[in-house]
Amino acid sequence: MMSKQPGTIRAEFRGVLGQFALKACFSVASRGITGLFGPSGCGKSTVLRCFAGLQHLPDSFCAVDGDIWQNKTIFRKPYQRPIGYVFQEASLFQHLSVRRNLLYGAPRDTAPHDAGSVSFDEAVDLLGLGALLDRSPNHLSGGERQRVAIGRALLSRPKLLLMDEPLSALDRPTKDEILPFLERLHQRLSLPVIYVSHDMAEIERLADHLVLMQAGMVLAAGPLGALQSDPSLPLAAGRDAAVNFDAEVEAYDPAYGILTMQIDGGRLLVPAPPAAVGERRRLRIAASDVSLSREAPRASTILNALPARIVSKSPVGQSEVLVVLALGSDGGGARLLARVTRRSWDFLQLGEEMNAFAQVKGVALAPARGVSITT
């Protein structure tokens, strides 16, 4: 059995559920957003229910920040665990107003809040609920309901927020309405979140860490970028393989409308609206948008050519190869993926451990995190 350890979330959930055996063992840092990603029916939601104690699999283990919630002898009931849970459907209490829904789990005492908790006014402000407080849940839109559900979970002062595909029941515009709220929460609170999703776009926008699941098993767990750039995992092999970076705005060139963004091991120029120096934004670079050259390109319309070291190469189908690069001429920076043809790879006589230049044709910049919902 694993021992308790502060600073981490440790889980070992084992049991037979319907058609498959669940054996989910992983350990992630207890800060930031951990994405629990995998195809539908792979056991993600069950893992979340086990965290909450809503599902009891004997012979399992669960500890959050050194607090044991379950082991051979202990099983804390859901109401004895300091969690917040956001279900796929908002599941608001129909018989209570929005305000009383929000306050249902809020502690009565007025003890000083720690960094992970919010006050009622802050939550209302953060989630844009001010105009809804005296309404009945029956008269809210799907997005409004989910925002109330998130606020209600936050106000119970959880030490761990569990979100079970909170956006999957919503249509695209509503998702886009809620995502900025989640990003704001992420920025504002130190509260650790486990976020279940089968939509990689959501994970790419929100998650810091990733737990990859398949058929009841954990394939890998670790920082998002590390798993995205691991050629042995299905993410890197996919057609839409990409790597995300948390970048910091270094400068803005108003004459051309270009942001200079600092990432680990390099600097990227990104055409974008103005942003404040020091602001942190998430970037996405698709493997298919990166090409390689042996020398620094002298005359090219491509803005970004980053020195990097080739870490590994693996075949993708008949004609392409997936190349994992480490940014920086010393190879000490973040990982980047490039998908190039096998023909080019051979013609340029590229090889592992060699230095090369990664030419980035396109960088996707997540919308600013403080973005208002009224677009």
Next chain:
Amino acid sequence: MSGLAADIWQPVRLTVELAAMTTIILLIVGTPIAWWLARSKAWWKEAVATIVAVPLVLPPTVLGFYLLVVLGPDGPGGLLAGLWGARTLAFTFGGLVVGSVVYSMPFVVQPIRNSFAAIGDRPLEVAATLRASPCRAFWTVAIPLARPGFLAGAVLGFAHTVGEFGIVLMIGGSIPGKTKVLSVAIFDYVETSQWREANILAGGMALFAFAVILAMTLIEKRVARIKA
């Protein structure tokens, strides 16, 4: 005229007392039974549900006969009555209450069970993840959400107790002021050809039934509007 009024009002008062007491007892006793039936996964719970439902199909005279045996001097009811020096629970108001509780139980338990079941697991899971103990979740989530079932159960239980006849006759007889309830009084008036009194009571009961159901419907509608 005043003699007539007293004669008529006595069974009315008795009936209301009986029905009110029966309904209150059934709400207290029936709610945990309904909760257990709605939530338990025990394989034998349907057997319990069947026992609760048996009065629906059992002829009142059969039920009344068994109740008479149970409440009589040689049954547990008689033993119980011995505690306060009486000989039997049969032909007493207390015996009538016991009989009515048994007889009307399915009418109260069934709607409450259905509305508990209709809530589903989710609201209770949500309450648990918001640190509500099972007890708090029951009072603040399950009971308010099951309110239509409680309303229906109370109305049906009350109305059914007011209307019961066979069992009352078997275990209560027709003792004025003690066990002579409305339905028995009407029967007696008809037997003795006092059509005018029978008419007043029967008409009153019809009006009462109409008024109760209408009032409940309106209350529920209004509550729904406030909620929305």
